[in-house]
Amino acid sequence: MSAQFLQFLLAGLTVGAIYALVALGFSIIYNASQVINFAQGEFVMIGGMTTVSLTAIGWPLPFAIAAAVLAAAAVGLALEKFAVEPARGASVVTLIIITIGASILLRGVATLVWDKNIHPLKAFSGDAPIQMGGATLVPQSLWVMGITLVVVLLLTWFFGRTLLGKALLATSHNRLAAQLVGINVRHVLLASFGLSAALGAVAGILVAPITFTSWDVGVMLGLKGFAAAILGGMGSGPGAVLGGLLLGIIESMGAGYISSAYKDAIAFVVILAVLFFLPSGLLGKRSTDRV
Amino acid sequence: MLLKNLLAAVVAFGCGIAQAQEPVRIGAFLAVTGPAAFLGDPEQKTLELYIEKLNAAGGVLGRKLQLVSYDSAGDAEKARTFAKRLIEQDKVDVIVGGSTTGETMAVVPLAEAAGMPFISLAGAVVIIEPVKKWVFKTPHTDRMACDKVFVDMKARGVAKVGLISGSGGFDKSMRGECLKVAKNHGIEIVADETYGGADTDMTAQLTKIRQNAQVQAVLNAGFGQGPAIVTKNYRQIGMSVPLYQSHGVASKEFIRLAGEAAEGVRLPAAALLVADKLPDSDPQKLVVTHYSREYQARFKSDVSTFGGHAYDGLMLAVDAMKRAGSTDKARVRDALEATKGYVGTGGIVNMSATDHMGLDLSAFRMLEIRKSDWTLVK
Numbered sequence: 001m002s003a004q005f006l007q008f009l010l011a012g013l014t015v016g017a018i019y020a021l022v023a024l025g026f027s028i029i030y031n032a033s034q035v036i037n038f039a040q041g042e043f044v045m046i047g048g049m050t051t052v053s054l055t056a057i058g059w060p061l062p063f064a065i066a067a068a069v070l071a072a073a074a075v076g077l078a079l080e081k082f083a084v085e086p087a088r089g090a091s092v093v094t095l096i097i098i099t100i101g102a103s104i105l106l107r108g109v110a111t112l113v114w115d116k117n118i119h120p121l122k123a124f125s126g127d128a129p130i131q132m133g134g135a136t137l138v139p140q141s142l143w144v145m146g147i148t149l150v151v152v153l154l155l156t157w158f159f160g161r162t163l164l165g166k167a168l169l170a171t172s173h174n175r176l177a178a179q180l181v182g183i184n185v186r187h188v189l190l191a192s193f194g195l196s197a198a199l200g201a202v203a204g205i206l207v208a209p210i211t212f213t214s215w216d217v218g219v220m221l222g223l224k225g226f227a228a229a230i231l232g233g234m235g236s237g238p239g240a241v242l243g244g245l246l247l248g249i250i251e252s253m254g255a256g257y258i259s260s261a262y263k264d265a266i267a268f269v270v271i272l273a274v275l276f277f278l279p280s281g282l283l284g285k286r287s288t289d290r291v
Numbered sequence: 292m293l294l295k296n297l298l299a300a301v302v303a304f305g306c307g308i309a310q311a312q313e314p315v316r317i318g319a320f321l322a323v324t325g326p327a328a329f330l331g332d333p334e335q336k337t338l339e340l341y342i343e344k345l346n347a348a349g350g351v352l353g354r355k356l357q358l359v360s361y362d363s364a365g366d367a368e369k370a371r372t373f374a375k376r377l378i379e380q381d382k383v384d385v386i387v388g389g390s391t392t393g394e395t396m397a398v399v400p401l402a403e404a405a406g407m408p409f410i411s412l413a414g415a416v417v418i419i420e421p422v423k424k425w426v427f428k429t430p431h432t433d434r435m436a437c438d439k440v441f442v443d444m445k446a447r448g449v450a451k452v453g454l455i456s457g458s459g460g461f462d463k464s465m466r467g468e469c470l471k472v473a474k475n476h477g478i479e480i481v482a483d484e485t486y487g488g489a490d491t492d493m494t495a496q497l498t499k500i501r502q503n504a505q506v507q508a509v510l511n512a513g514f515g516q517g518p519a520i521v522t523k524n525y526r527q528i529g530m531s532v533p534l535y536q537s538h539g540v541a542s543k544e545f546i547r548l549a550g551e552a553a554e555g556v557r558l559p560a561a562a563l564l565v566a567d568k569l570p571d572s573d574p575q576k577l578v579v580t581h582y583s584r585e586y587q588a589r590f591k592s593d594v595s596t597f598g599g600h601a602y603d604g605l606m607l608a609v610d611a612m613k614r615a616g617s618t619d620k621a622r623v624r625d626a627l628e629a630t631k632g633y634v635g636t637g638g639i640v641n642m643s644a645t646d647h648m649g650l651d652l653s654a655f656r657m658l659e660i661r662k663s664d665w666t667l668v669k
Binding site for chain 1: 328329342458484485486487489490491492495496499502507515516519520523526527528531544547548550551552
C-alpha cells in the first residue's frame, strides 16, 4: 500500500465518518416518520456554531460541547413540536417541504444570532500531524472516527436494548401496529427529532476544527449526508455508516487518482449507478409494492 | 399634459439660480446584503462616511453631495434595474458601484448607452478590457495578482509551480489569468488541481501535487474558507515548498482561520492592509492610515480593501469633477480618463485612453505572514 493511497484513504475515512453521522440522523427520522428531514444540515451548523461561541466567551470545551448538543436537540424537539406535529396527517411530501422551510429559517436565524463569518474551533488535542506509513493524519481525524464509532455502538445498544429504542424500531416497521400495542407514536416521533438533532450537532462539533464552521456549513454537509444515507439505504443504520464512509473514500480517491475537478461528479455517478442496480441502496430494505 | 410641461418649464426657469445649489448626486448599487455582503457592506459604509465628510468640508464645486444607493444583493438582474433607475429617475451625475463583476458587467451596456461615467468596484479584467468609453474601475485585477506572485517566485529562483484553485468565479478567473501570464515570467505550471467551494478536505489534491517532484512552489488561487483549509492541509501533509495565496484572502480572517499553519505564507495585497507598517516615505502612507483610522473610529471594525475601493471610486469621481469644473458627464469622463498621479488606498492611479484602471504592479505589496501578522517582503 503506497503512502499516497494511504493518504487518500485516511482523508476519505475522516470525511466519510462525518457524512456517516449526518446520514444516521437522516435515517432515524426517516424510520420514525418516513420524512426526509432537510434541516438535518442545520443541526450540524447549530452544533458547531454554539460550541464556537460558547468557547469564545470562556466556557471549557467539554461544557460547551454538551451545551451545544443539548441546544441542537432542543431545536430539533421544537421543530417537531411546532412545525411537524401540527401538520400531522399531512402527506410525507408536505412534511418534507416543511423541513426545507425550517432549514431556510434556521439559516436565517443563525445569521442574526451569530454572523456571516467563518469561525475556527481549536482542535481537541493539538494540531501536530501523526505520521502513519508515509501518510499523515491530524489528531482531530482520530477524534472524528473514534466518536463516530462510539456513537454507532451507542445507537446499536439504544435500538437493541432500550424500550424507547425498540419503540422507535417498532414504529418504523409498522406505525399502526406499534400504535395498537400501546406505543405513543407521537412521543417516538419527538424523540427521533431530538436524537437526530443531537447526532447532527455532534458531527458539526467534531468537524469544526478541521473544516471551520459558519451559518451555511449545513447546506453541503446535509446534502452529502443525504447522499450517503441514500447510498447505504435510507432507514438503515449500518447502511448510513457504510454509505458515509464509501462516499468519503470515493470522493478522496476520485480527487487523487482521476481528477479533482470531477471529484463530486465521480461520487454522484457512483451513487446513481448503485441506485440504478440497487434502488433501495446497499443495505436498505427491499421494498415491495402491493399490487 | 401641455400645462404640466409648461409648468415644469417655468419652474425650471425660475429656479435657474437655485439650480447651482442642487446637490451633486452620486449613484451607487452595492451588494450590501446577500452572499457578497462582505464586499458591499464596507463599500456602502465608506461612501456614507466620506460623502458626509466631503459635505462637512463644503462639498464639491460649491455644491453638496448626495448619495443615492441601492442594495443589489449581489444579483446582476437587480443591479441592472437599479442602475436604470439611477440613470433615468434619480438622474445621478456619476455611478460608483458594482460590488461584483457580474453586477458590473450587467450594467456596462446601460452606462455606455446613457453616457454615464461609471466607476466599478469589482475585480475582473473583463470590465476594462477591452476599454469601454464610460467604464472605469478601482480594484486591482487578478492578472496583476498573478504577475506579482510570479515576479516574487522568480526572485526566489522558482520556475516550476503547482497551482491549486477553487471552483468559484473569482478562483476560476484568477486560475485562467495565471495560466495565461505564467510564461511571460518564464514560469511553468506543472500541476493544476481544483477543489469545490464547500470542500472540507484538500489533502488528496495536495498529495498529488507533492508527488510531483518538479514543483518548487504552490500557488492557491482562492477565496473564502477553501484557502484556509488548503493551508492547514498543506502543513498537515508536511509540504515544505513555499506556499502563495491570492489577494482574495488578504484579511485578518485568513490568519485567524488558518492559525499557525499560515506561518510563512506569502500573498499579494493592497497597501491598506499594512497601513501601520508602511515606511513613512511610502507615498500611500498618508491616505491609507487616514482612511483606516477614520473607518475604524466610526464603525469599530477592521478596514477591508473593499471599502478602500469605494473610497477610491468616490475620490476619483470628485477629483474629476473638480478638474472638469462641472458635473457635465462628458467632461467628467474625460477628466477621469486624464487622472494622473492620484494616490488612493489601492495604489497610484494613472489613467489613459487605453487603461481605465491605471494601476501598476507597485499597487500590490508582497506580504509574508509571520507570528500571525503581516510583514512586508522587501
